Amino acid sequence: MSGKSIKIRYFAWLRERIGKAEETITLPQGVATAAQLISWLSATDEGYAYAFEEPDTIRIALDQEHAEADAAxxxxxxxxxxxxxxxx
Amino acid sequence: MSQATVTLRVQEQDFDQAVELASLTAGKTNVGAAVAFVGYCRDEEGTLNCLELEHFPGMAEKQIGTLCKKASARWPLSGLTVIHRHGKIKPGEQIVLVIATSRHRRAAFEAADFLMDYLKTSAPFWKKEHKKDGSNPSWVVAKAQDDQDTLRWEK
Structure with a gap:
């Protein structure tokens, strides 16, 4: 099964730290929740690691609805x- | 209970409170109370050049719409108007308008208060401060008090 494509958007200081407002990625194997996506992105480079350094403070929206970190x-x-x- | 008329706008341009209030009450003979709240940009003791409001287009309207539905379900309202601006806003300028109308005052007061509390904590807007001294603009930090305020409505 090939990975599904997902659009990611960043706002305010997350956007500034990451250096982009949005991107589309192929969801990697093993990334099933928002929290896992944060961990995976943080491991990709310093900008993401800096943006997500305090993951508990980050708010998440899935298809424009507020969601918890463990949401699928x-x-x-x-x-x-x-x-x-x-x-x- | 008749459905409340909801007007919701997220816009860069300023708004006219009087026009919005008049349009919520014009021709309505069953409105006994209108409560209007306007949030303004403060100058922070003269140090602020302007606020820059970023928002999440689409989600902002969607979330405010959800809040209006919740308020309409909770109080017997005849009308609700919510306007939230984005972009650069100078001290003294208006940022946000909430108007609630009802047959009786209590519902209008409470619905306006409820909407402002939730707008602050669940509508996707972020304020950045540009200071007069030319220092790096900084993002406003969310206040724990605002979260506390929303909890009042969940009791």
């Missing part, structure tokens, strides 16, 4: 990572 990516086409929100 199986039926998801877009993952977004961002800091706690400061609107209003």
């Amino acid at each position: 990516l199986a039926d998801i086409s877009e993952v977004a990572f961002f800091p706690p929100m400061t609107g209003g």
Whole structure:
């Protein structure tokens, strides 16, 4: 089975630390949840490692709905990572 | 209970509170109360040049829409208007508008308060401060108090 393609979006200081607003990747073998995707990305280079250095503070949206870190990516086409929100 | 009329906009341009209030109440003879909240950009003791608001287009509207549905389900509202700006905003300028209308005041007060609490913690917007002294712009850190405020509604 070939890996599925997934779009990842980054906002605020995550976007700045990673150096891009979005990318599309092929989901690697063994990456089934948002938390596993964070671990996998963090291992790819320093920018990601810096952005995700405190994974517990990162907020996650799957197809534009808030989600927990252990949420499954199986039926998801877009993952977004961002800091706690400061609107209003 | 009749459905609340919801107006929701995420936009760069400014808004006119009076126009929005008038459009929620015009011709409505069953509205007994309108509560409007406006959030402004502070100058932080004269140190702030401007705020830059980043947002997640699509999700911002979706989340605010969900919050409006929750408020409508919880209180007997006749109308709700939520406008949130993005982009660069100068001290003294308006950032956000929430108006709730109802037959009676309590529902309108509470719904506006509820919407502002949740807008701060669950609508995908992020503020960056640009200081007058030219130092590197910095992201505003989310306040624990804002999370505490939302918990009031979950009791």
